[in-house]
Amino acid sequence: MQISRLFGIVYLLLERKKVTAKELSERFEVSIRTIYRDLDNLSAAGIPIYTINGRNGGISLLDNFIINKSLLSESEQNEILIGLQSLTAVNYPNIDNALSKMKALFNKTDYSWIEVDFSRWGSDNKEKEKFNLLKTSIIEKQIITFDYFNSYGDNSIRQVEPVKLIYKDKCWYLQGFCLSKKDYRIFKISRIKQLEITEQCFSRIHKQEQFIESDIQNYNPIIDLELFFSSHVAYRLYDVFDENAILKNTNGTFKVTISLPEDEWLYGFIMSFGDDVEIIKPKYIRDRISERLEKALKKYKKYKKPDMM
Structure with missing residues (x-):
C-alpha cells in the first residue's frame, strides 16, 4: 500500500504542480505525519521534492525532473500515449487514469487524436x-x-x-x-x-x-471476380477495393480483379452500380445478376400506366 501511495503522490504532484500536506492526507486517507514520512522517503530515493511555507506555500517537484531523467525518447513517449489513447477509444476500463498519469509523466497537456464509434450511421x-x-x-x-x-x-x-x-x-x-x-x-x-x-x-x-x-463468411465460397467499371464510379472503387486490385484502362474505364465470398451482399453490391459495371468472369454470376435484374424490372413494369391517347 505504501509503494502505491508513494507513486500516487508523485503522479499527483506532476498533475497539480503544487499541493498541501492536508490535501495529500485527505486524498490518501492517512495522517499528515504519514504524508511527511512519505515525502522523506521520496526525497531519500532521489525525487527532488521541496516545500514552501506560508499561506501560498505547498509541496512541489522540481520542474522537468521526470522528463530530464526519462529513458524514453520523444518518439517513444508519443507511441505510448497513442496506444493508451487508442484504448480510450474503445472504452477500455480504467484507462483514463493511466493516460492522465502518462501525460503528466511526459509533460503532455493534450493528446487526443482518435475517437471510435462502433455504431452504424443513423443507428440509435x-x-x-x-x-x-x-x-x-x-x-x-x-x-x-x-x-x-x-x-x-x-x-x-x-x-x-x-x-x-x-x-x-x-x-x-x-x-x-x-x-x-x-x-x-x-x-x-x-x-x-x-x-x-x-x-x-x-x-x-x-x-x-x-x-x-x-x-x-458463414461457409459461403470465395470466388474470383473480374469486373469492368465506368469512370463515373471511380470514387466508389477506391472506397471498397484495395488499390492493387484496380487497373485503370487507357479509355478511362477500370478493371477490378478480386476474390470475394458469394453471398447476398455481393449480388446487391454489384447491382448497386447499375449499368456502370460489367461482369466479365465468372459467367454464372453474370447470368444470376441478369436474372435478378429481369425479375426486378418485371415488378416495376406492372405499375407502369398505359399511354394516354
Missing part, C-alpha cells in the same frame, strides 16, 4: 450499448445470452462465453464458445438481439486457433 444508442455490453462481458469473462438470427432469418436463443470482437470485411463479429451448441462459433453482431450479461462467470481458457476464419 441501443447499438452503442450493445458494444459496451460485449466489451464488458469479454473483459469480465461473463456469460451472455441473446437472440440470434441466422442468414435464413431463423431465430434461436444463445448462451455464449464471449472471447473477442473482430472487424472483418465490412462487418463486426463476436467470437465465442456457444454453450447452446457446445462448440466455438462466430456471430455477426448486427444479427444479435436482446443481448444481456448474466451474473455467471466462466474460467475456460479459449485459444485463437479454435476459431476458423472461414466461419466468418
